[in-house]
Structures are given as structure tokens and as C-alpha cells.
Amino acid sequence: MPTLLDNLRDSIRLIGAQNLPAVLTYPLHKAWAEVRSGPAVAPHFLHTHSIWPLSWQKPGPIQGFTPHARGLTLGTANSNIEITLLAADAVQVRCLPTQHRPAPPLPYALAQPLDTWPIPPFEILPQGDAVFLLTGELAIGALLKSGALLFADAAGRLLRADIDMGWGRDGAVRHRTLLHEDERLFGLGERATPWNRRGGTHILWNQDPAGYKDGDDPINLNIPVYVSVRPGDGPAYLIFYENTHYAEFDLGAGSPQAADHRFADGELRYVFIAGAVPTLLERYTELTGRHALPPLWMLGYQQSRWSYYPEARVRQLAQDFREHEIPCDAIHLDIDYMDGFRVFTWDKNRFPDLPALAADLRAQGIKLITIVDPGVKADPAYAVYRSGKAGGHFCTLPTGEIVHAPVWPGNSAFPDFTDPQARAWWGEQYRPLVEAGVAGFWNDMNEPATFSPTGPTTLPATTRHSLEGRGGDHREAHNLYGMLMARASAEGVLALRPDLRPVVITRAGWAGVQRYATSWTGDNQSTWESLRLTLPLVLGLGLSGVGFTGPDIGGFAGAADGELFTRWLQQATFMPFYRAHTSLGTPDQEPWSYGEPYLSINRRFIQLRYELLPYLYTAVWQMATRGWPMVRPLGWLDRALWDVDDAFLCGDALFVAPVMEPGITSRKVRLPAGTWYEFWTNQRCRGGEALTVYAPLETTPLFVREGTVLPLGEIGPSVEQRPDRFLRLHLYPLAEAGEATSWLYEDAGEGFGYQQGERRVSRFVMQRDDTHLHVAWEREGTFEPPYVHIALTLNGLRRAPQEVRADGDVYPIVVSDPVQRTALLSVPPFTELDVQL
Structure with missing residues (x-):
């Protein structure tokens, strides 16, 4: 167990010895700022536990x-x-x-x-x-x-x-x-x-x-x-x-x-x-409000740690992904890329040419994402601080003096994001990073968090906020702070780069934050307990309107072993935000860091993620148009399963039961009502019953709902560098006579042409009777995908079909595999498909 002295040493190492005096004295400054405004303004609940009125006035009878x-x-x-x-x-x-x-x-x-x-x-x-x-x-x-x-x-x-x-x-x-x-x-x-x-x-x-x-x-x-x-x-x-x-x-x-x-x-x-x-x-x-459609590359694999530097290490990291044949779409730079933790700057020694780095990574299909915190170093020689102070954009005390609190750069000022002028000013500060080619921005520390050895780690309760000119204090604005920082960031980046979809990732937020940002589940731990917590966290956010989220794969605090990292990666393969991240001073936590067999398994699941992109992007489109999260509780389909917190639905058709215990090679699942196909073997299973599923390290329990037309893409080094020769459609027949609908959403994956109709929404209607399987493919929209061939796979068949017709023409079955219960063939994009069983 770490001793108090160990914890003190770690704290000094993390925050820096030069910042320690400000951190130790901040509780006194904060308490004094609150007391000066009178006891009625400094509420009890921000210091210890809440103290509620002993008696309440009530409306009484309706007159x-x-x-x-x-x-x-x-x-x-x-x-x-x-x-x-x-x-x-x-x-x-x-x-x-x-x-x-x-x-x-x-x-x-x-x-x-x-x-x-x-x-x-x-x-x-x-x-x-x-x-x-x-x-x-x-x-x-x-x-x-x-x-x-x-x-x-x-x-x-x-x-x-x-x-x-x-x-x-x-x-x-x-x-x-x-x-x-x-x-x-x-x-x-x-x-x-x-x-x-x-x-x-x-x-x-x-x-x-x-x-x-x-x-x-x-x-x-x-x-x-x-x-x-x-x-x-x-x-x-x-x-x-x-x-x-x-x-x-x-x-x-x-x-x-x-x-x-x-x-x-x-x-x-x-x-x-x-x-x-x-x-x-x-x-x-x-x-x-709903999530805006992110760029398609945001669904790709992303790699982060505290911190990747210098520039040579970032370049080597990108090369390692390509040498290991593992797709990657983004590398994140944590706080050490900055010049002394000054936001909107970069360290010219560690990153002598950030624009060239961003351009070279972009040529490899990899985007650069940088962290941006709200604390602005109180340094008169620092242009961002000077302009914020001159413009009156920082939070103040009732006395009018700027609130300063210790964070990574030391004593810092905090923008008042409840002021529209401060939001506009903040958005403009992104210009140097946008012009350097940084593709996305990761808003951290925006609860807002401060460093304090005791008491609440935030701004004084008496901190004044504009609140759109009405006025108020931090008690009302605190929970809004992260959301409004995300708003200022998204609006600013969009103004600076109006042709591209803004990418903002936020740690804190409130109702409506989904209009401006995606999120992640914060600084978790590298433990099996934290892995088990991931699903309830993501499910709860999804039912609160924040559907685009995910964990730090492998855990942030601590050191994951190979099994824990791989099981976490498998779980997150079916969640929107797909990023590995770890803390300062921890071992390497990249997909290849643990050697074999983990490298091969991790590669296969990241590749599976890229194969699933057409399906996952469709689920994100549903999020943007209907507010439905990608990660859904089983009760979404089967009301008897609302209590299940160790399995989930990914979109309309996938059932995922991640392994969240060490040393496990099988686990029990209960599928929602209906018929399901085991993804790896195409074995047909009946829902509503408890099953024990084989789940060695190289796999995770995954099932597909009957009646599904599952769209899959090709694998490439990144989203933008994937081949686009054909679209793969996997058909999972209805077990009995009936009808089912599946969806596919497609657009350019970037920009806003989809808002002018440059998109395609496909509706697949599957019908089955005793002798035939019929699929109608209905299309709407002006977007024309680049593929000209459909690689069709019929799954779960007890015998090869007698005949397959696409728009009346017969097409031969190329491969029939009785063990995998599949039949493969190539057809052009069709309107009507008829399979004689």
C-alpha cells in the first residue's frame, strides 16, 4: 500500500514543485473569497455535506x-x-x-x-x-x-x-x-x-x-x-x-x-x-438536442497517453501502427505538448514543426488531436492571458478581481463561458492549432477542476458569471461550465474551419452537451473492477442523451496487463469512442505492447472495428437523427432484461457480452427474445434462454439478430485509406416466415454536404417464407458510394441455396461452406434479391 509520503511525492511529481505553494494555499484563498461575500453566499454543501432546511414551505391545497x-x-x-x-x-x-x-x-x-x-x-x-x-x-x-x-x-x-x-x-x-x-x-x-x-x-x-x-x-x-x-x-x-x-x-x-x-x-x-x-x-x-454527425474517422481507433513527446516519438508511433498492420486514425497529445502548460501553444523544443508533423501524419491517414484545458496561466507575458484580461473574459470575484486558481500551469484564470463574448474570444484562440493542422480538440479539467489538498477542487462559490448578462455565481454556473466550454470550442473551430465537422471531446458537461461534443468516461483505473464499471457508465450516459462516448481502453491510472488490455479493447470495439489512454509514468499501453498472443488478437479486433464501420456509422446516424445511443441496454429489445449490466446491444442488430473477469474462457449470457446467430460460427441460437458461451481470449461473445442485413467494409490503414472496391452485405435469415428491416447510412464521411441531401439512406426489407428469402433494397438521397460490387454472404444456412437472383438475373455461388453455414457470391448493387432455399 502506498504511504502518505508516497502519495505526497507523487503529487509533487505530477503538479510540479513550483506549483506546490499555490496548491497548498488555495483552500485558504478560496475560503476567504467566499467569506468576504457573506455567509449566505457561501453554501455549506460545497465544503462538506449538504445541509438542507429543517422545514419546507409547501404549496398546499389547490384553490x-x-x-x-x-x-x-x-x-x-x-x-x-x-x-x-x-x-x-x-x-x-x-x-x-x-x-x-x-x-x-x-x-x-x-x-x-x-x-x-x-x-x-x-x-x-x-x-x-x-x-x-x-x-x-x-x-x-x-x-x-x-x-x-x-x-x-x-x-x-x-x-x-x-x-x-x-x-x-x-x-x-x-x-x-x-x-x-x-x-x-x-x-x-x-x-x-x-x-x-x-x-x-x-x-x-x-x-x-x-x-x-x-x-x-x-x-x-x-x-x-x-x-x-x-x-x-x-x-x-x-x-x-x-x-x-x-x-x-x-x-x-x-x-x-x-x-x-x-x-x-x-x-x-x-x-x-x-x-x-x-x-x-x-x-x-x-x-x-442531438449529437451532430462526427467525421467518419472519429469512429476509427485512436491512441493516447500522458504524454507522447517529442515529435520523433509521435512519428515513430505512427510508423509502429503501420509496421504492425494495425489501423489507426488519431494520435492524441496530452498536456506536455504545450509550452509550460499554456493552452493554445506548443513547446518548440519538443515539437519544432507542429504543422509539418500534422501534415505528415495526415498523409498517413492519421489525425492529430490535442488537449485543451480551461485554465489560462496568469502570466503577463502570455498573449492569451493578456487578451483575456483586457477583454474582461475571465471569471471574477464580487470585488471585480480575477479569480486565480492552481492547475497545471500554476495559478491560472478561467474564462467565463456563460458570457457570449468570452465564448467567441475562446473560439478564436484555437486559430494557431487549427492553422497548424490539428484535427480535433480534447477539453479536459472543465468541471472545472482545480488543485487543492482539501475541500472542493473547483472555483469559489462566490465566483461571478455573466449568465448571458443576467448575472449569477458559480453555484449556478458550475455544472454548466464544461458544456459551455465545449460549446465555445465547437463554435470556434467551426468558424475557423467551416467546411469540416468540428471534433471536440469533453470530460464534463450537462444536459445538451451532446450538441457540441463527444465525451469519454474520464480518468478510470487499470483494474478489472474499472472494466466492469465501463458498461454501466456508457449505458447511463446513453440514456441521458450523451450517446457518443467510451472509456480509456486499458485504464488510465495504473498498469494493465495483456489480458486486461485485450478484454477492454474487445468491449470497446462496439462502443463509439475507441481510444486507448494511460497516465504518466505507466508502462507502454499500445496494442503491441504485450507481445503475443495479445498483438494478434488486438490487431484482429481493431480490424473488425474497421470492417464494421458502415454498420457503426449507421448507428451514429440514428444517434444524430433520433437520439438513440449506439450502446443500448438489453431492455431496449426485451423488457425482461432491463437489469442486465454485463451485456449490451450495439446498434439495432448486435448483441455483445464482453468478458470482464480474468482467466475466463466461457460466460453465461441471456439473449433477448427471438432468434440470434453466433457471429463467429453462424450457429443459430434461441433468445430468452440462458446460454453458456465459449469465450477464450481470442474472441468475445457476439451475436447477430435474425432478419439483419449487416453492412461491412474493407480493412485499411485508416478510414480514409480503406479500399472501396465493394460493400459486403451479410444476410442473417429470419428463422420463420416474417419480415424485418435493416438500415445503412452513407455519405462522404466529412463536411456538410449531407445536410444538402448528399447522403444515401438504404432500407433493406427482408421477407421469408417456406421456400424463399427475399430482400428489397430501397435507397433515398443523392450520394453515390464508390463501390460497384456487392460481396454477398448468406449466413446460418443448413444447406446451400438452390438459386440466387438479383434483379432477375441468376448469380453463381462462389463459395459454399457447410461448416460455417455460409454461401458467398458477388452481385451488383440490386433492388430485389431472391434466394431460393
Whole structure:
């Protein structure tokens, strides 16, 4: 076990001895800054544990109601409760005290103003001791005596009962609801807690617990949204609280049958959505926005560590990928590429010609991504600091002095990203890196995190923020900081490079961050426990609207052995963000670092990733157009499997059961209902039953859903250097007579031509009867893919087909493999395919 002295030595080594005085004295400066503004401004919860009011004011009985264009307002003795319909299945609720009315939240989370949503048909129905607001899909009942709100679906099934609202004199607000006995709760952003959030108390306050472990709460990216599901045919709903302040959600920890949501300040405002889970995500991301389509190369393999330098090492790394015949699309440069950790600079000794390096890597198909932190070194000789100070772009204290806090460069200033002028200024600072050819930007430390030996590692609570000119302090702006840094970065890079899709990766965020950035799951550990945490983390983010994410493969803190790295790589092959990363002072953690057999296995899975790119890009297109994450819980297809947290769906058709224990050569899985094909053998398996699957190190359990047309591409050194001679279509027949649909999305993979129709959306409709398998290929859009041949593989066949026709012409079977149960042939792009079984 490391001793206290060991930990102190490590800390000095990481942050630098020259920064140690600033780090050690920061808690005193921070506390003094908060005390100077008066005790009412420096809340308890930022120092130790939250202290909530001993008593709460409550709305009390409903005394009347007033209809309005989108719903109705309920009046009580001391408040108004506004109920506003957004759609037939979505409603906003606001509790507005008549005496203490907090400033409404700024609409950072919203993709469009709520008053632009079409007004759905509805009726208001008073009935005895209640009044009901009815649409075709939702019923909201207000009980006049108690003030409780009931939410039911079109079938009359009770979804949620909100039994209590309240507010304290210090501005805190509270919301209590009853929970069904069999109710599961998923989401709340990025959490290192059990997949089902019920039974726990969860803090919503972005922070950096470097090297987090199971149970650490909170971590980097918190979003006050969760999905409620019940097994079997039970209904589902989503609830989103539009409040950025510190919060604690007791989801059945204090009382098993109730959830208690508390915010330190701000308005009690929430959106309730009813429907099936895919519909919930579609509606929620209509509200908060969706991921933009990334460039296709962002789905390629990416390599990082703290840190690759000097330039010669980066060049050698790129050469090593090519010599080992392992595809790679991006190399990341961590903080040591900078000049003294000054953001938007590079060390001219370590990187004497960064533009030439970026150009040479680009010629090999490899992009350069650099880290960018928000802390700007307080150095009068540093142009970024001077211009930020002169423009008034940094956060200040109530006294007007700039807030300084220690991070990597030492004492630093922090841009106020709630100020539109500061966002524009920050975006312009990317110009030197953009002009040098850097392709993407990795926003780190943006919770915001600071260095402090005690207490909260962030800015003082009294730090002032513009909040679009309204004004406010860090208690309201803290959780917004990472999202708005990502916004400033994305908007700035797009302005500087308007023909290319901006690439921003963020560690912290809030609701709506997906409009500006992808994410990763922060600084994990190189342990099997951390590998097991990865899937609940990614699933929770996906159900919170942040679908493009993934882990540091191999773990960040510590040293992975070959087996752990390979198993992590296998899991991440089916997740959007595909990057290996490790910390300072750890052994090499590249795919070849562990020798054989790991090198060959790692190569095969990275190559498989590139083969799957047409399918994965289609899943990302669904994310961008419908809000569906690529990584989906099994309950997405089979409601009996909502509790499963060690297997997942990748897109519409792939079931993945990663191995997450050392020394394992088999594992149990339970497939969703229906028929599935084992990917490696094409063996047909029945869903809904427990199976033991062979899983030696060189493989991972992977199944394909029946009725799937699985598009695959060719392997190349990088996305841009892949051959494009043909498209491979793997057909997995329906087990019985019926129909199934598959999708394929294609565009140029870069730029914005797809927004003007330069895209192709293919719909494959498979039909089967006793003697024939029929596939109709429907196309929409003007994009013309480069391939002219289709390599067709029929999988899971018990015998070779008698005949295959494409648009009426017969094509010979080139290879028939009874062991693999496959038949291969080449056909031109077709409209109708008919297979005589």
C-alpha cells in the first residue's frame, strides 16, 4: 500500500514543485473569497455535506385553476404550479412561489425555444376533487386537497405520483414522488454506481475524482434526467429537471417507496415524457438536442497517453501502427505538448514543426488531436492571458478581481463561458492549432477542476458569471461550465474551419452537451473492477442523451496487463469512442505492447472495428437523427432484461457480452427474445434462454439478430485509406416466415454536404417464407458510394441455396461452406434479391 509520503511525492511529481505553494494555499484563498461575500453566499454543501432546511414551505391545497394556450395553471395560497404541454406525450411543470420566485434557468439545455413546439390538442376536465389535463397519450391529474400530481398513459396506467413540492428560505427546492415496487431508474449521466440507480443517493455536481472507483459519486458529467421502466408490459417515462444547481437525488435510499429530489437553489422545473424507451430518448433529445454527425474517422481507433513527446516519438508511433498492420486514425497529445502548460501553444523544443508533423501524419491517414484545458496561466507575458484580461473574459470575484486558481500551469484564470463574448474570444484562440493542422480538440479539467489538498477542487462559490448578462455565481454556473466550454470550442473551430465537422471531446458537461461534443468516461483505473464499471457508465450516459462516448481502453491510472488490455479493447470495439489512454509514468499501453498472443488478437479486433464501420456509422446516424445511443441496454429489445449490466446491444442488430473477469474462457449470457446467430460460427441460437458461451481470449461473445442485413467494409490503414472496391452485405435469415428491416447510412464521411441531401439512406426489407428469402433494397438521397460490387454472404444456412437472383438475373455461388453455414457470391448493387432455399 502506498504511504502518505508516497502519495505526497507523487503529487509533487505530477503538479510540479513550483506549483506546490499555490496548491497548498488555495483552500485558504478560496475560503476567504467566499467569506468576504457573506455567509449566505457561501453554501455549506460545497465544503462538506449538504445541509438542507429543517422545514419546507409547501404549496398546499389547490384553490383554483386557470387554462392557458398550452395547459393550465394551478393556484395555491402561496404559489402557482404551471403545467405546459410540449407535445401529446411531454409536459413541463413549474412550481413558482408567490413571495420567493427564483430567476428562471437560462435555456442552455434546450435545442429550441419551448414556445416553438406545436401545441397538441388537449382538454381540461374538472372532476370532483381533481382536475385533469388530457391529451391522446397522457393524462395529468391534480388532486385539489393534497396538491399531488398524477401522470398516467393513454391506457390509464399510473406512471408517476408527485406527492410533494417545497422550498426553503435559503432558496433550496424539493420534489418528492412515489415509486412503484418494481420500478427501475436509469440515467443521471455518468455515474460509477450500480446501473439501476434506485436505492442510492446521487449527487449532481461535476467533479474530478481522478482514478475513480466503484461507488465514487459524483464524477465528471452529471445530468438530472432519468428513465423509469418496469418489467414486462409495465409503462415507462423520463423526467428531466432543468436546474443546474447542486442537487441530491435520493432514489429510494431513505424511503424505499419514494424518491426525494433536492436542489440547493433555483426553480423547481421539470419535463415529464411518457412512452416506450426509444420514444423517450427521441423526445428528450428533441428537447435538448442531438449529437451532430462526427467525421467518419472519429469512429476509427485512436491512441493516447500522458504524454507522447517529442515529435520523433509521435512519428515513430505512427510508423509502429503501420509496421504492425494495425489501423489507426488519431494520435492524441496530452498536456506536455504545450509550452509550460499554456493552452493554445506548443513547446518548440519538443515539437519544432507542429504543422509539418500534422501534415505528415495526415498523409498517413492519421489525425492529430490535442488537449485543451480551461485554465489560462496568469502570466503577463502570455498573449492569451493578456487578451483575456483586457477583454474582461475571465471569471471574477464580487470585488471585480480575477479569480486565480492552481492547475497545471500554476495559478491560472478561467474564462467565463456563460458570457457570449468570452465564448467567441475562446473560439478564436484555437486559430494557431487549427492553422497548424490539428484535427480535433480534447477539453479536459472543465468541471472545472482545480488543485487543492482539501475541500472542493473547483472555483469559489462566490465566483461571478455573466449568465448571458443576467448575472449569477458559480453555484449556478458550475455544472454548466464544461458544456459551455465545449460549446465555445465547437463554435470556434467551426468558424475557423467551416467546411469540416468540428471534433471536440469533453470530460464534463450537462444536459445538451451532446450538441457540441463527444465525451469519454474520464480518468478510470487499470483494474478489472474499472472494466466492469465501463458498461454501466456508457449505458447511463446513453440514456441521458450523451450517446457518443467510451472509456480509456486499458485504464488510465495504473498498469494493465495483456489480458486486461485485450478484454477492454474487445468491449470497446462496439462502443463509439475507441481510444486507448494511460497516465504518466505507466508502462507502454499500445496494442503491441504485450507481445503475443495479445498483438494478434488486438490487431484482429481493431480490424473488425474497421470492417464494421458502415454498420457503426449507421448507428451514429440514428444517434444524430433520433437520439438513440449506439450502446443500448438489453431492455431496449426485451423488457425482461432491463437489469442486465454485463451485456449490451450495439446498434439495432448486435448483441455483445464482453468478458470482464480474468482467466475466463466461457460466460453465461441471456439473449433477448427471438432468434440470434453466433457471429463467429453462424450457429443459430434461441433468445430468452440462458446460454453458456465459449469465450477464450481470442474472441468475445457476439451475436447477430435474425432478419439483419449487416453492412461491412474493407480493412485499411485508416478510414480514409480503406479500399472501396465493394460493400459486403451479410444476410442473417429470419428463422420463420416474417419480415424485418435493416438500415445503412452513407455519405462522404466529412463536411456538410449531407445536410444538402448528399447522403444515401438504404432500407433493406427482408421477407421469408417456406421456400424463399427475399430482400428489397430501397435507397433515398443523392450520394453515390464508390463501390460497384456487392460481396454477398448468406449466413446460418443448413444447406446451400438452390438459386440466387438479383434483379432477375441468376448469380453463381462462389463459395459454399457447410461448416460455417455460409454461401458467398458477388452481385451488383440490386433492388430485389431472391434466394431460393
